[in-house]
Amino acid sequence: MPELPEVEALAAYLRERAVGRRVERAEVAAISALKTYDPPPSALAGQPVTGAGRHGKFLDLTVGDDLHLVVHLARAGWLQYRESFGGNAPLKPGKGPIALRVRLDDGSGFDLTEQGTQKKLAVYLVREPAQVPGVAKLGPDPLAVDLDAFSARLRARRGQVKGMLTDQEVFAGIGNAYSDEILHVARLSPFALTNRLTDEQLGALHAAVREVLTDAVTRSTGQKAATLKSEKRSGLRVHARTGLPCPICGDTIREVSFHDSSLQYCPTCQTGGKPLADRRLSKLVR
Structure with missing residues (x-):
């Protein structure tokens, strides 16, 4: 998408x-x-x-x-x-x-x-x-929100951080792929709860949003429509890379599947080395 x-x-x-x-x-x-x-x-x-x-x-x-x-x-x-x-x-x-x-x-x-x-x-x-x-119904553009407003919006709604980042009423424009990339850069589990994030974690998440999206906009702008999809894929580090090595630590990128989508993450970088359980099979491991 x-x-x-x-x-x-x-x-x-x-x-x-x-x-x-x-x-x-x-x-x-x-x-x-x-x-x-x-x-x-x-x-x-x-x-x-x-x-x-x-x-x-x-x-x-x-x-x-x-x-x-x-x-x-x-x-x-x-x-x-x-x-x-x-x-x-x-x-x-x-x-x-x-x-x-x-x-x-x-x-x-x-x-x-x-x-x-x-x-x-x-x-x-x-x-x-x-x-x-x-x-x-759209929320604000994530590139136009400062740290205080960013933190307030996330803390106002209790939920898993992956879902909050992709909720278009919270922030407009982030989807499945870039939320995976943002969480990897911020070194956060996709299932971390927003109301339990520390100030330090929120700061890292806000910085990751700006870094990942700004880099992607810079790489994409100027591309013809026909080449945008391949340009997006070439810049991804964890999303759609299940089974490949993490470019930061070398651990194997893992996947959690849902009924119509999936997410990818690095256990070493994001979950303390613990693989997350597949939602289709058992309770999530946080």
């Missing part, structure tokens, strides 16, 4: 490539992806692209004076930018992975695509980003 750094990089790429062009037309191929009906996608035609930004994991393309094409790419969605579509034939609804196509007046544009059978990519055309339910 694209997280804060990748969505920031996509927004930067659209600012560079699409801002200043006019929308020729927007074509919806998967009606299930479009979550709003007023204004209709046809309202984009002829309007200039005036900006691109993000709200947590939501990508926001500003069109004209007051239209916002807000996109949540979910787990399997992506943006594919094309210099040319190789023709002007309209999309056929329900055919292939394309959910939405936006054509620009120079012949370029982008497709919003989604692989797999679970279709969760969501597209909203609104006049204010806050009209999108998910955007309205």
